[in-house]
Amino acid sequence: xxxxxxxxxxxxxxxxxxxxxxxxxxxxxxxxxxxxxxxxxxxxxxxxxxxxxxxxxxxxxxxxxxxxxxxxxxxxxxxxxxxxxxxxxxxxxxxxxxxxxxxxxxxxxxxxxxxxxxxxxxxxxxxxxxxxxxxxxxxxxxxxxxxxxxxxxxxxxxxxxxxxxxxxxxxxxxxxxxxxxxxxxxxxxxx
Numbered sequence: 103x104x105x106x107x108x109x110x111x112x113x114x115x116x117x118x119x120x121x122x123x124x125x126x127x128x129x130x131x132x133x134x135x136x137x138x139x140x141x142x143x144x145x146x147x148x149x150x151x152x153x154x155x156x157x158x159x160x161x162x163x164x165x166x167x168x169x170x171x172x173x174x175x176x177x178x179x180x181x182x183x184x185x186x187x188x189x190x191x192x193x194x195x196x197x198x199x200x201x202x203x204x205x206x207x208x209x210x211x212x213x214x215x216x217x218x219x220x221x222x223x224x225x226x227x228x229x230x231x232x233x234x235x236x237x238x239x240x241x242x243x244x245x246x247x248x249x250x251x252x253x254x255x256x257x258x259x260x261x262x263x264x265x266x267x268x269x270x271x272x273x274x275x276x277x278x279x280x281x282x283x284x285x286x287x288x289x290x291x292x293x
Contacts, residue, residue, distance in 0.1 A: 199265065204239055204255045210292055216275040217241065217249045217259055221268065228266050235262055242289050250280070252290050 171190035174182040217236060221229035233247070239258065241249035256274060263272045280286065287293070 199235065199262070202235070202239055202258055202262070204251060204253050204258060206253055210252055211254075212278065213252070214277045214280050214286070215251045215253070215255050215259075216244070216277055216280075217251075217272065218275070219247050219268070219272040221247075221271045225268075225271070228268055228271075231266065232262065232268065232272070242286060244282075250286060252286070252292060 170187055172184050173187045173190075175185050177183055219229065219232055221232065229247075233243075233249075236249040237243065239251070239255070241251045244250045256276075259272075259274050263269050
């Protein structure tokens with residue numbers, strides 16, 4: 103009787119998502135058409151690279167290799183280069199921060215998703231970036247640092263918070279009642 107080979111898990115942790123995005127960032131550097139774009143991508147990669155714990159990074163790369171999301175490519179000098187596989191590129195595009203949107207389900211569950219953040223002044227760029235992402239994703243700005251959306255978005259928020267290492271500054275709430283529901287329903291065109 104032939105033994106079945108266990109299929110590798112496709113579950114990807116947050117550190118692994120960062121590694122995939124860093125590899126995609128390397129690809130993006132090669133596709134940049136202007137120096138301004140190039141340096142913006144390079145700065146983002148450098149910031150994320152510094153924030154990664156080396157031991158955790160090795161474990162994440164090993165897990166990505168096991169899941170076939172990355173491949174190694176041999177170089178002439180005997181070193182190996184880590185590159186995204188076809189499936190890895192597809193997954194990286196799934197977590198594309200610039201184009202992340204919240205999917206609209208068939209019907210609304212009558213719950214409100216609230217993201218609140220209190221980011222200190224010395225992390226102003228992170229605060230401004232979070233605000234920009236939430237607006238781009240279609241959130242309603244309830245207050246200066248409180249955003250509301252009617253559809254499930256916990257995974258997207260989790261990804262953004264983890265990506266910017268802002269967990270201690272961000273809270274996510276699912277609410278059944280909110281005081282200006284008429285304005286919110288009109289904004290999101292809900293009945």
